[in-house]
Amino acid sequence: MSFNTISVIGLGYIGLPTAAAFASRQKQVLGIDINAHAVETINRGDIHIVEPDLDRVVKTAVDGGYLRAATQPQAADAFLIAVPTPFKGEHQPDMAYVQAAAETIASVLKKGDLVILESTSPVGASEQMAAWLATARPDLSFPHQAGEQADIQVAYCPERVLPGQVMVELFKNDRVIGGMTTVCSQRACDLYNIFLEGECVVTNSRTAEMCKLTENSFRDVNIAFANELSLICAEQDINVWELIRLANRHPRVNILQPGPGVGGHCIAVDPWFIVAQNPEQARLIRMAREVNDGKPHWVLEQVQRQVADCLMRSNKRASELKIACLGLTFKPDIDDLRESPAVQVTKLIADWHQGSTLVVEPNVQQLPAKLQQSVTLVALDDALQQADVLVLLVDHRQFKTIDPASVNQPWIVDTKGVWRMRYSSCERDT
Incomplete structure (x- = not known):
C-alpha cells in the first residue's frame, strides 16, 4: 500500500525537518501542531526554528503545494x-504529549494506516501508544490485539540527528526501525525509504526504544567523565584542555570536551528514562547524570570566586559589578534552549548576584521567560565593554573569533576553553 498523504504530529526541531524531507520527495505532507504561530509561519513558507538549509526546503515544499x-x-x-x-x-518519564497526540489522531485513523512514534520514549512506549489508540478506536484492531493481521500498523523509529546538521543526517544516517510486528517494520521501512539514503535496520519496538536511550546515555557517561576531569583539574591546578589534548594522543583514548553541563532534549533527559525503569541496575548511568546535572552549580562557584577577587581588587561595590554570560543555547550556533545548562547557570548567577547580569546570545531574539525579569540581553560588543566578569558558556562562532588579546577583563570563567591559550587554566581563578 502506497503512502499518498503523510501527517507529522509536532512541528518542532525534529517534526518539521521530517515533514520537509517527505515533502521534498513530492509527497503530500500535512504537519500538525498546537502552536498557531508555527502553523501560520510554515504556511507562509517560513520557519520558526533555526536549522541550516531547512528554510530553503520548507519554502520549496510549501510553494510547490507539497x-x-x-x-x-x-x-x-x-x-x-x-x-x-x-x-x-x-x-x-512524562508521556502526556504522546498520549494527547495519539488520542488526537485516533478519530481520523482508517484501516491500513501506519502510526510511528519518533519521540524519545521509555521502553514499552509503543505498546502503550497502541493501547491508547485501541481504547479510542475499538472498531479497529492493533498489533497487540491482532498481530500481523492488525488493521493499524505501529512502529517505533527514533530520530538520531545532530542539531545544526539535521538536513544532512536526516537523509544520510541509518534508521532503526522497531515495528511491533514484522509487517509493521516493513511498512515503516517502506515509508522512510521515500527519502532515506541510509539503511533501515530492523528490530522490535522495545529494542528500538532502548537503542535510542542507550545511544544518548553512552554519550552522557562520556561527557560526565570529561566534566568530572575538569573539576579534578581545577583542584590540582592543571589545564584540563591541555590534559585532554595530551591524553587523546593515545591511540585508544578519545576523551570529550567538558562544559557547563549537558543540555538538549535528548542527552539531558533520556538517561533518566533508563534510571526510572531500572533504578537498581542503572548505577553508572545515574551517577553520570548527577555529575552533569551538578556542573552548573560548580560553574556558579567559580563565578563567585571571580566576583570576590574582583571586589577585593577594585573599588566597586557588589551592586555596581556587572557579569556578562556569553551564550544560552545548549550547543553552539543553534537557537535551541531546551534543558540548556547555560540557561541554568545564567539563572543561578542572576539570582545570586546583586548587580547587573548581562547576556549575549546571537541566535535568539527574546530571552526565555525564566530570565526576562533578571537579566538583560545585549550585543557582544556592549558586554565586552561593560562587564567586569565574563562567563563563557557556549562556544558560538562569534565568541571563538574574539581575539583573546582584546579581552581586557582579568576575571573570566571560560567553561568551553575558547580562550585556553591565554590562560594556564581556563576554569580556575586568574
Missing part, C-alpha cells in the same frame, strides 16, 4: 508522532 500545516488532524496514510517527552517529578 507541505502545509494545520492545528487539527486530518486523514492520512501514515502518521508520525514527534512531540516532546520531558520528565516530571523525580525524573519520571
Whole structure:
C-alpha cells in the first residue's frame, strides 16, 4: 500500500525537518501542531526554528503545494508522532504529549494506516501508544490485539540527528526501525525509504526504544567523565584542555570536551528514562547524570570566586559589578534552549548576584521567560565593554573569533576553553 498523504504530529526541531524531507520527495505532507504561530509561519513558507538549509526546503515544499500545516488532524496514510517527552517529578518519564497526540489522531485513523512514534520514549512506549489508540478506536484492531493481521500498523523509529546538521543526517544516517510486528517494520521501512539514503535496520519496538536511550546515555557517561576531569583539574591546578589534548594522543583514548553541563532534549533527559525503569541496575548511568546535572552549580562557584577577587581588587561595590554570560543555547550556533545548562547557570548567577547580569546570545531574539525579569540581553560588543566578569558558556562562532588579546577583563570563567591559550587554566581563578 502506497503512502499518498503523510501527517507529522509536532512541528518542532525534529517534526518539521521530517515533514520537509517527505515533502521534498513530492509527497503530500500535512504537519500538525498546537502552536498557531508555527502553523501560520510554515504556511507562509517560513520557519520558526533555526536549522541550516531547512528554510530553503520548507519554502520549496510549501510553494510547490507539497507541505502545509494545520492545528487539527486530518486523514492520512501514515502518521508520525514527534512531540516532546520531558520528565516530571523525580525524573519520571512524562508521556502526556504522546498520549494527547495519539488520542488526537485516533478519530481520523482508517484501516491500513501506519502510526510511528519518533519521540524519545521509555521502553514499552509503543505498546502503550497502541493501547491508547485501541481504547479510542475499538472498531479497529492493533498489533497487540491482532498481530500481523492488525488493521493499524505501529512502529517505533527514533530520530538520531545532530542539531545544526539535521538536513544532512536526516537523509544520510541509518534508521532503526522497531515495528511491533514484522509487517509493521516493513511498512515503516517502506515509508522512510521515500527519502532515506541510509539503511533501515530492523528490530522490535522495545529494542528500538532502548537503542535510542542507550545511544544518548553512552554519550552522557562520556561527557560526565570529561566534566568530572575538569573539576579534578581545577583542584590540582592543571589545564584540563591541555590534559585532554595530551591524553587523546593515545591511540585508544578519545576523551570529550567538558562544559557547563549537558543540555538538549535528548542527552539531558533520556538517561533518566533508563534510571526510572531500572533504578537498581542503572548505577553508572545515574551517577553520570548527577555529575552533569551538578556542573552548573560548580560553574556558579567559580563565578563567585571571580566576583570576590574582583571586589577585593577594585573599588566597586557588589551592586555596581556587572557579569556578562556569553551564550544560552545548549550547543553552539543553534537557537535551541531546551534543558540548556547555560540557561541554568545564567539563572543561578542572576539570582545570586546583586548587580547587573548581562547576556549575549546571537541566535535568539527574546530571552526565555525564566530570565526576562533578571537579566538583560545585549550585543557582544556592549558586554565586552561593560562587564567586569565574563562567563563563557557556549562556544558560538562569534565568541571563538574574539581575539583573546582584546579581552581586557582579568576575571573570566571560560567553561568551553575558547580562550585556553591565554590562560594556564581556563576554569580556575586568574
